[in-house]
Amino acid sequence: MTKRNKPHPQQLLVEGMNDFHVICALCEKYNVPETFCIPRPDKRKTQGVEPLLLSLPIILKDVNLQTLGIVVDADQDLQARWQGISDKLKSVGYDNIPKNTGAEGWIYEQNELPKIGVWIMPNNQLIGELEDFVAYLIPDDDQLKDKANEILDELEKLEINGYNKDDRSKAFIHTWLAWQKEPGRPMGLSITANVLKYDNEIIQAFINWLNKLYQ
Structure with a gap:
């Protein structure tokens, strides 16, 4: 360069x-x-x-x-x-x-x-x-997307969520990424690897x- x-x-x-x-x-x-x-x-x-x-x-x-x-x-x-x-x-x-x-x-x-x-x-x-924007790269019919939201709903209902509710989108995208073939891959690398691709x-x-x- x-x-x-x-x-x-x-x-x-x-x-x-x-x-x-x-x-x-x-x-x-x-x-x-x-x-x-x-x-x-x-x-x-x-x-x-x-x-x-x-x-x-x-x-x-x-x-x-x-x-x-x-x-x-x-x-x-x-x-x-x-x-x-x-x-x-x-x-x-x-x-x-x-x-x-x-x-x-x-x-x-x-x-x-x-x-x-x-x-x-x-x-x-x-x-x-940003995390709300990145979530648009997940198809609407993705089953893990629905499951991640269900889990977060349950945590919040039980009041055991460690995250602030204003940060739910961060909790969501990192939960979803944690359930992929290579768990916990960062957002940028997940785009490069076509994990986030919609x-x-x-x-x-x-x-x-x-x-x-x-x-």
């Missing part, structure tokens, strides 16, 4: 290393052209959405930057997450920012500013996170967003 003296002109920012590995695996699976880089979150001092948002004004003022994509979790408040991103973009000079991203993700170009794109996990419409329309929408953003 050739070392760059300057940051890549097209970048995609993600919250953490799980996001990094999942998106890299999807890009390989769907043959997304290698026209952009995903800076490794573990190279930042701290991972997570707040450090990412705090860094936006600085990153967007880089004169070498042409395109910036942002992928973050909605968590428990989709509108608050979008508002936080909007406020940072407005502080740099972006205008005509809509009230939401739209199901297809948001892409915007404004004179003298980098092209910008935002995808809010899982699908720009619902609260949730071609859901939401996954395809994400790939379309990437291709359009970096075309």
